[in-house]
Amino acid sequence: MVPQTLRGFYELEKALIDLQGITKSFDGEVILDDLNLSILENSFVTLLGPSGCGKTTTLRIIGGFEKPDKGRVFFEGKDITNVPPNKRQLNTVFQKYALFPHMNIADNIAFGLRIKKKPENYIRDKIKYALKLVNLDGYENRSVESLSGGQQQRIAIARAIVNEPRLLLLDEPLGALDLKLRQEMQYELIRLKNELGITFIYVTHDQEEALTMSDYVVVMNQGYIQQAGTPEQIYNEPENAFVADFIGDSNIVPGVMLKDRLVRIFGADFHCVDSGFGENKPVDVVIRPEDVEILPPDDPKGILHGRMSHIIFKGEMYEMECTSSDGFEWLIHSTEMHEPGKEVALYVKPSNIQIMNKPASEDEEAIGVEE
Amino acid sequence: MKSKGTRYLALPYIVWMCGFIVIPLLLVLYYGLTDRSGTFTFDNVRKIMLAENFRPLYLAMGLSAVSTLLCFLIAFPLALILRSRKVGKGSFVAFLFILPMWMNSLLRILAWQTLLERKGVINGILSSLHLPEQHLINTPAAIVLGMVYDFLPFMILPIYNTLIKIDDNTINAAYDLGAGFRETLLRIILPLSVPGIVSGVTMVFVPTLTTFAISNMLGGGKVFLIGNVIEQEFMLNSNWNLGSGLSLILMVFIIMSMALLSRYDNGEDAIL
Numbered sequence: 237m238v239p240q241t242l243r244g245f246y247e248l249e250k251a252l253i254d255l256q257g258i259t260k261s262f263d264g265e266v267i268l269d270d271l272n273l274s275i276l277e278n279s280f281v282t283l284l285g286p287s288g289c290g291k292t293t294t295l296r297i298i299g300g301f302e303k304p305d306k307g308r309v310f311f312e313g314k315d316i317t318n319v320p321p322n323k324r325q326l327n328t329v330f331q332k333y334a335l336f337p338h339m340n341i342a343d344n345i346a347f348g349l350r351i352k353k354k355p356e357n358y359i360r361d362k363i364k365y366a367l368k369l370v371n372l373d374g375y376e377n378r379s380v381e382s383l384s385g386g387q388q389q390r391i392a393i394a395r396a397i398v399n400e401p402r403l404l405l406l407d408e409p410l411g412a413l414d415l416k417l418r419q420e421m422q423y424e425l426i427r428l429k430n431e432l433g434i435t436f437i438y439v440t441h442d443q444e445e446a447l448t449m450s451d452y453v454v455v456m457n458q459g460y461i462q463q464a465g466t467p468e469q470i471y472n473e474p475e476n477a478f479v480a481d482f483i484g485d486s487n488i489v490p491g492v493m494l495k496d497r498l499v500r501i502f503g504a505d506f507h508c509v510d511s512g513f514g515e516n517k518p519v520d521v522v523i524r525p526e527d528v529e530i531l532p533p534d535d536p537k538g539i540l541h542g543r544m545s546h547i548i549f550k551g552e553m554y555e556m557e558c559t560s561s562d563g564f565e566w567l568i569h570s571t572e573m574h575e576p577g578k579e580v581a582l583y584v585k586p587s588n589i590q591i592m593n594k595p596a597s598e599d600e601e602a603i604g605v606e607e
Numbered sequence: 608m609k610s611k612g613t614r615y616l617a618l619p620y621i622v623w624m625c626g627f628i629v630i631p632l633l634l635v636l637y638y639g640l641t642d643r644s645g646t647f648t649f650d651n652v653r654k655i656m657l658a659e660n661f662r663p664l665y666l667a668m669g670l671s672a673v674s675t676l677l678c679f680l681i682a683f684p685l686a687l688i689l690r691s692r693k694v695g696k697g698s699f700v701a702f703l704f705i706l707p708m709w710m711n712s713l714l715r716i717l718a719w720q721t722l723l724e725r726k727g728v729i730n731g732i733l734s735s736l737h738l739p740e741q742h743l744i745n746t747p748a749a750i751v752l753g754m755v756y757d758f759l760p761f762m763i764l765p766i767y768n769t770l771i772k773i774d775d776n777t778i779n780a781a782y783d784l785g786a787g788f789r790e791t792l793l794r795i796i797l798p799l800s801v802p803g804i805v806s807g808v809t810m811v812f813v814p815t816l817t818t819f820a821i822s823n824m825l826g827g828g829k830v831f832l833i834g835n836v837i838e839q840e841f842m843l844n845s846n847w848n849l850g851s852g853l854s855l856i857l858m859v860f861i862i863m864s865m866a867l868l869s870r871y872d873n874g875e876d877a878i879l
Contacts, residue, residue, distance in 0.1 A: 301779055321782040328783045334776035338798045347794075348784035399784065 251310075252277040252403060252435050253298055258307035260293055267293045269459045271307070277402075280429050280436045282446040285456035286482070291439045292407060294456070298437065299328045299405050311403075326403035327396035331411060333388045335380045341367075341391055342376035348399040366394035369428065386417045390424075397432060406438045410445065422448055443483050447471060455479050476592055480522040487528070487567055491521040491591070499591060502562040504539045508589035520592045525569040527588035530558070531581040538581020542566065544574045558582065638851035651852025660836055660853060667832040668860070670747055671815035674754035675762075678811045679804065681755070682762035686803075687796070689763075690770040701767060708760045716753050716824045723749055723825065745827035753821040758814060762807035769803030770796070805868050813861055833857055 251274040258271040268290045275281050283291035296302040297309060300321035309317045316324060327348070335344050342363050349359045367373050370390035375383075383391065389409055396404055406425075410418045426449055429436050440446055446453050447467040455462045455470060455478075462482075463475045474480035477488050491501040496511035501521055513519060531538045542560035554573050558566045558580060566582060574580060642648045654660055689701050707715060722728045723743040730740040743749055773796065781791040815821075819834030826832075833853065840850035 299783065301782075321779070322785045322787055328780070330776040330780060332774065332776065334774060334780040336777060336780070336795060336799075347781070347786075351785040351790055395780075395784070 250277050250312075251275060252312060253437070254310035254313070255294070255298070256308045256310065258294070258297060258304045258309070260290075260297065260302065260304050267459055268297075268304070271459070271461065273454065273461065273464070275435065275437060276452075278433060278435055279451045280426070280438065280449060281452045281454060282438045282440060282450040283454050283456060284440060284443060284446040284482075285462075286441055288458075289456040290459040291441075291456050295328075295405050295407055295437060295439050298403075299326065300324050325401060326405060327399055327401040328405040328407065329389075329392045329396050329409045331407045331409065333385075333392040333409075335388055335391060335395070337380050339380070340376070341372075341378050341380070341383075344380065344391060345395045345398055347395065352399075362398045366398045369397070369431070370394045370424070385412050386421065389413065389421065393425075393428065397428070397434070401434060403435045403437065406436060408440055409438075410442075411440075418445070425449060447483070455482060457482070473590055474522055474592065476595070477520050477522075480520075480590070480592070485525050485567055485569070487523045487525065489521050489523070489564060490594075491519050493517045493519050493591060497586070499589065502540065502560060502564060506539060506584060506589055507586040508591060509586050510589075510591040513591060513593070518594055520594055522590040522592060523566075523584050523588065525555070525567040526553075527584055528558075528566055528568045529583045529585075530556075530568060530570060530572070530574055531583055533579045533581050535581050535583075537583050539584070540582040542580060542582060544576045544578045544580060547573065547576055635851045635854055638847045639855040640852070642848055651849050652855060654849060655853060655856045660833075663831045663836045664833040664856070664860075666747070666830070667816055667834065670751055670832065671754065671812055671818075674751050674758070674815050675808055675812045677751065677755045678759050678762040679807065682759060682766055682807065683800075683804075686763055686767040686770050686800075689767050690773075701763075704763055705760055707756075712757050713820055713824075715757060716821055719749075719753050719756065720744065720824050723752075744825060745829045747826075747830055749825040750822050750830055750832075753825045754811075754815045754818070757821065758811040761810035761814075765806035765810065766800055766803040769800045773799050801871055805871060808868060809865060812864065816861065817857060 253273075253275040255271055255273045258268050258273075259266070260268040267288075271290070271294065273294070283294055285291045293302060297304050300316075300319060304317065307317075308315055311325065321328075336347065339347070345363045345366055346359045349362060354362075363376060364373075367375055370393055372387060372390055372394070375387075375391075380388065380391075389412075392409070393404075409425075410421050413421060422445060425436070425438075438446075438449065447470070450467055452464065453467055453470045454464045457478050463470060463479045465473075470479065471483055474483060474486075480486045480488055489501055491499045491506075493499050493510075493513040493516070494505065495515050496513075497508055499506050499508050499510075499519065499521060506521075530544075533541060540560045542558045544556060545559045545565065546557040548555045550569075553569045553571050556568045556570065556574060558568055558574075560566060560582065639651050640647060640649070642650065655664065685704070692700065720727075724730070725740070725742075725744065727744070729743060733740055777799075778791060778795060781795045786794065817834050819832065819838040822830055822832045822835055826835075837850050837853050837857070840846045840853065
C-alpha cells in the first residue's frame with residue numbers, strides 16, 4: 237500500500253527529472269531504498285519529512301553531489317547519473333546560502349556567468365535583473381557579511397537563477413530565518429517560480445511550508461516515499477498513519493470497517509465515504525481535530541460521548557481535549573470554547589473520516605509512525 | 608573593579624615583554640648604532656654594502672625564498688588532501704606531519720647530514736649499486752632541503768587550518784555554478800586560504816632567512832648566509848657592534864617583506 241512512485245500520477249505529462257531505483261547508504265546505514273520519483277517540468281515539488289528521512293540525500297543526488305549506490309537519474313530522459321554537478325543544467329540554493337565570502341554581491345551573482353565566459357555587459361544586465369527580481373536593487377557593491385540572513389538567502393537565489401537553470405534545487409533555504417521573514421520568503425519564492433517558469437524542488441521538514449508553497453508534496457520517512465500528491469490530497473487523504481501524524485495534528489484511532497461506508501470506532505458506528513476495504517477489517521482511522529464537532533450531550537446527532545478535559549487558547553482557535561467514555565483523548569480544534577468537565581457528545585461528518593489500511597507486514601511497520 | 612583586576616592580570620606579560628623583548632631590541636639598536644668606544648655611528652649598518660656581507664644576505668634571501676616556495680608547493684596540495692578526508696583519518700595523517708616538530712630541529716638536520724655526507728648513507732647506497740657518488744652536502748641545494756624539511760609543518764598547519772574552515776557547500780556552490788576543479792581552486796579555495804598562506808609564508812620565510820644552524824651543518828662552512836656572518840661577528844670576532852648593525856639590516860628586510868605580505872591578507876584569521 238505504500239506508494240513509491242508518482243509515475244501513474246503524471247502519466248500524460250513530461251518528466252524533467254526521473255529517479256529510478258535509487259539506493260544509497262552511508263557507513264552501512266541505508267538512507268534511500270529503491271526510490272522512484274518523477275518530477276514534472278514547471279512544477280513546485282517539495283520533499284517533506286523528518287530529519288534523516290533521506291530528503292536532502294535525494295536532492296544531493298539530483299544535484300550531483302552524491303552518487304547513488306544503485307539506480308539511475310534521468311534529466312529529460314537522458315541518463316545523468318555520472319555527470320558531475322558542474323555539467324548539469326540545474327542550480328542549487330544551499331541550506332546556509334554558501335555565498336562566496338571573499339567576493340562582493342555582484343561578483344557572487346556573476347560567478348556562474350563568468351565561468352561560462354559571458355560578455356561583461358550581458359553579465360551586468362543580468363545582475364541588475366536578478367537583484368531587482370529578489371528586491372535588492374543597488375546591492376551590487378555590498379559585502380556578503382553586511383547582509384542579513386534573509387538578504388543573503390535572496391542573493392543565493394539570484395546567484396542561481398541568473399544561470400537560467402531548468403531546475404532549481406532548494407535545500408531548506410528558509411530554515412535559518414525567523415518566522416515572519418520565512419513567511420515573506422515563502423510568498424517570494426512562489427512569485428519567483430511563477431515569474432521564471434522553472435521547476436523547483438524544495439526540501440523542508442516544515443509541513444506548513446510544504447503545504448503552502450507546493451504543487452506536489454512528497455512525504456518521505458526512513459528512505460521511503462510515504463505518499464506523494466497535491467497538498468490537499470496529502471492533508472485530507474493521508475494514506476498511512478505516518479503521513480497523517482506528520483502533516484498537521486490528527487486523531488489516529490483503531491477501528492473496524494464493518495462494511496463499505498461504515499466504520500466502528502470504540503463501539504460506536506460512524507458513517508464514512510470509504511469503501512473497498514472488505515468486511516470486518518481492522519483499519520486505522522484519521523480524524524483531523526478541526527473536524528470533530530462538539531454537541532450537547534443529548535443531541536441525537538452525537539455518536540460518541542465524553543467529558544472535556546483540557547483547553548488551551550491558541551489565538552485563532554481553542555485547542556481542547558475530550559476524553560470519550562472508552563478513555564481515548566480526542567484532540568479538538570474549535571472557535572467555540574467548552575469548559576473542562578463539561579459533558580458533551582461528539583460527531584464527525586462522513587466525508588471527514590479518512591480510513592487507512594493497518595500496516596500489514598513488519599516491513600511496513602518499520603516505516604510507520606514515529607512517536 | 609573588574610577592569611582594575613584585569614589590568615593587573617596583564618602585568619606579568621608586560622614585565623616579560625619589557626625584559627625579554629623590548630630591552631634586548633633596544634640593546635641591539637644601541638650596539639648597532641655605536642662603535643666600540645660607544646660613539647654614535649652608522650658604520651656598522653653601512654658595512655652591509657661590503658661584498659662579504661652583502662652576498663650572504665643576497666644568498667640567504669634567495670635560498671629562503673626558494674625554500675618557502677617549495678614548502679608552499681608541497682604543503683598546499685597536502686593540506687587540500689587532508690581537508691578532503693573525513694576528520695578521523697585526516698587528523699591522523701596531519702599528526703604524522705606534525706610529529707617531526709616534536710623532535711629537536713638540530714637533531715633532524717644532523718640526520719640529514721649523515722644521509723648526505725660524502726661517505727654518508729645515500730652515497731653508500733649509490734656506490735653499492737655501482738652508481739657514481741654524488742656531491743650532495745655543502746651545496747645550496749642541501750641547505751634548501753634542510754630548510755624545507757625543517758619548516759614544512761609550519762606551512763602545512765596554518766594552510767590546513769584555513770582550509771578546514773571553508774564550508775563544503777561553498778565549494779559545492781562553485782561546482783554547482785559550473786566551475787571545474789581548476790576554476791574552483793583558483794577562484795574560491797585559493798583566495799579563501801590566503802590568511803593561512805600568509806601565516807605559513809611568514810613562519811617559513813623568517814626563520815629560514817635568519818638561520819645559521821642549517822647552513823652550518825649542511826653547508827659545511829662553504830655556503831655562507833647572513834645568519835652565519837652575524838653569528839661569526841658575535842662569537843668569533845666578538846664584534847657585537849657590527850653583528851648588531853647587520854641584525855638591524857636583516858630586521859628591516861623582514862619587516863619590509865611582512866608589510867608586503869600583509870597587503871594580501873585581510874588580517875582576519877591569520878595566526879601571526
